[in-house]
Amino acid sequence: MTGPHPAVAACRxxxxxxxxxxxxxPGSTVVTACSGGPDSLALAAAVAFEAPKQRLTTVAVVVDHQLQEGSGDVALRALEQCRDLGIDQAAVRTVDVAGTGDGPEAAARDARYAALAEAAASYDAGAVLLGHxxxxxxxxxxxxxARGSGPRALTGxxxxxxxxxxxLRPLLDVTRDETHAACAALRLEPWHDPHNDDPRYLRVRVRxxxxxxxxxxxxxxxxGLTRTAELIRDDLTHLDDSATRLATxxxxxxxxxxxxxxxxxxxxxxVWRELLRRAGSPAASLGKVHIDAVDALVTRWHGQQPIHIPGSLQVRRGAGLIVVERRQVQ
Known part of the structure; x- marks a missing residue:
């Protein structure tokens, strides 16, 4: 008796x-995002096979971005294939992609994630699975x-x-060639998005x-790049955990x-970021400029004035101590 195709086994x-x-x-619901492309169809097939073993209910959600003629037909075909795979429930979510300053790719992504989040809430799902x-x-x-982003961005x-x-992104160890091979082995008919070949889109040029x-x-x-992302993520996690311990x-x-x-x-x-967050400064508003200025009170002290930070706080140095306190409103 032979096992599944190696690509199918990798997805599973x-x-x-x-x-x-x-x-x-057991009994929880998981939502699988499916566009009808090879990556998400291979994911849906693996979820349909594996989730019941863990006594989980499966829902496939197909997001129709309405960006191409015939997108509704593509969505319905993806829906049919998910049902044929044995997914318990499947539904299409139609979204309007509003243009933003970050471009059409970002707008489509934001609309897609919003639709998936709404679907997860409506099904009381514990997880959403994505086919990256x-x-x-x-x-x-x-x-x-290429953008010169910081180490956190390099973790992918x-x-x-x-x-x-x-x-959840279960396929980060699976290649694109493997998802194509999995679909072929399972006789699935994936949709090939013409936008994936359009050089107007940044992701296509990066590809x-x-x-x-x-x-x-x-x-x-x-x-190599994916391995680098994993190594950086492990290092940053260790640093973050150590910083939390020291702040405590x-x-x-x-x-x-x-x-x-x-x-x-x-x-x-x-440590500064964690200390200041605990002192009442909103983490989302604390930028590198704030951290560097506060750190200079330790490393480059020359009698500077208190440092103002988000949350109506100020940080000052005196008598060998660093003090954070409520800023006086004039």
Whole structure:
């Protein structure tokens, strides 16, 4: 007796691991995003096979962006194939993609994620599964490198994120070629989005650049970029965990300058962010400029004035201590 095609098995392993790590209670519902393309169809097939083993109810959601003629027919065909695979329920969500300053790709992505979040809420789902592959991850990392983004951006897409509803990417160890092969082995008929070949879209240009690198340097670029993302993510997670522990040990303001100065710079900047957040500064508003200015009170002290930070707070140095306090409104 032979097993499944290796590409089918790879997709199933990814889904099995993601659902196991999510540890959803039996009877929970999981939503699978399906565009009808090869990546999401391969994902839907794997979910239909693996989820029932963990006593999970499956829902496929097809988002129709209405960006191309005949998009409704494509959505219905994807819906039919999901049902044929054995997905418990399937539905189409139609969205209006409003133009934004970040371009049509970002607008479509925002509309899609909003529709999936609404669907997850309506089905009381514990997780939403997305069909991003290792190729997608490599493209994300390459784009972050080209833009000169910080190390957090270089970690790419997380395998799991979100509180409450979990956003899962089970196929980050699966290549795009493997999802195509899985669809062929299962006799699925994926839709090939013409936008994926349109150089007007940034992601398409990045995809071509990655293919050129593979051709010029040799195979392994995609695997190398995805491996780099994993390594950076592990390092950053360790730094963040260490910073949280140190912030807890330091407690509330005031903080001795000597103790702060003894912390290595990459770790101390993270400690600052956590200390200031706990003191009442909104994390989303704390920028690098604020952290650098506060850190200068320790590393480049020359009697400077208190540093104003978001949350109507100020940070000052005096008598060998760093103090955070409510800013006086004039």
């Amino acid at each position: 392993r990814g889904v099995r691991a993601a659902l196991s790590e999510a540890a959803l209670p 592959t290792s190729d997608d991850q490599a493209e994300t990392v390459l784009l972050a490198l 897409m997380a395998r799991a994120s979100g509180v409450g509803v979990r956003w 071509k650049a990655l293919a050129d690198l593979e051709a010029d340097i040799g195979p392994g670029v995609v695997a 040990e330091l407690g509330e303001s005031p903080w001795p300058v000597d103790e702060l100065a003894a912390i290595a710079t990459p770790l101390r900047t993270r």
